[in-house]
Amino acid sequence: MEPHHGDMEPHSPGPSIWPIGFAVGIACVLAGLVVSRPAVIIGAVIAVVFGALWARDAMRAGRQAEEAPAAAAPPPVATAADLDYEAETDGEVTRYPRNKFLELSTLGLGGVITAVVALPVVGFAVLPAFRDQVSFEVDLGPTDNFPEGDWIEVQYLYDPAEGDVSRRTAFVRFNGMFQELPSYTLISNRCVHLGCPVQASGPREDNQRKQIEVNDVQVTQTPILPANFSCPCHGGAYDTEGNRTAGPPVRALDRYKFDIVDGHLILVERYSVAKVEGEGARARIYSYGIQGPGEHVDGFEAWFYPIQPQDLGS
16 A cells, blocks of 8 residues: 555644633733723733643644654655646645644634724723823812811812803812921712712801802802711711711712912812821821722722723812
8 A cells, every 4th residue: 555645744733722712811801901900810811821831732843843753755656647637737736734724714713803802992991092181170269268277168160061060069178288288188079889969067157158260160169167978868978087987888088189379279180098097187098099989999899890091070
């Protein structure tokens, strides 16, 4: 019996699922950057495991090729049919192995899956960085309107073009000077349970209310004497530093960053707070990036919430 073509040649490894697993892992990492931090970890583990298996198979195939015997196979015996076929094609016939075709098909399918899953995620995560970003700043008026130790309830329009729908409220207290710098406490009135408006529990001095207009933005300033802050919707309660004292909220009230420009108090973007230790200028604030109502910002619970885009003060 005559040997077949290629009987003495080493066989290449068959198609592998490792490239598909590697592609799925990379897609999970990219999706996790937008959706959830645990997804990033899971995707990274999948990509590393399948990538290592893929590399192991590739190295094994290379070693098998190097260790294959170099003896040449006996030349095939040409038949009349072979001579007729070569005469008809007028050239050498190139044969394409089936296992090579399946391997490339697997890689191509993995690439298509990665592109379909990853491109929308990458676009959603990257494109906003190239769009025009509008920084959030509101001039709350001269710093003289905020006496040391007094609470002032400040209301302003986040977007005057939208009218009262964009009305926001912040509780402001000037704590005095600390290390030669002015210290302010600026607490958001958005309840961190479901986002209802928090109210100051205590007297309001409406007869001393001031309405000023700065840079075409109308700001209302009302002196208050809060014993604490409370949410009328579901019974959430906070102390005067914003710490949760009762009810369903999972953390302290959000706060605002601030700046002093030309003697005016400037309200900057909002950030989330886990808790506050101490009071006033000497308070220690455990601050985090902005998170939505009902979401933990510290502890293992924080890993189960999606990554939030930057909130510009709304």
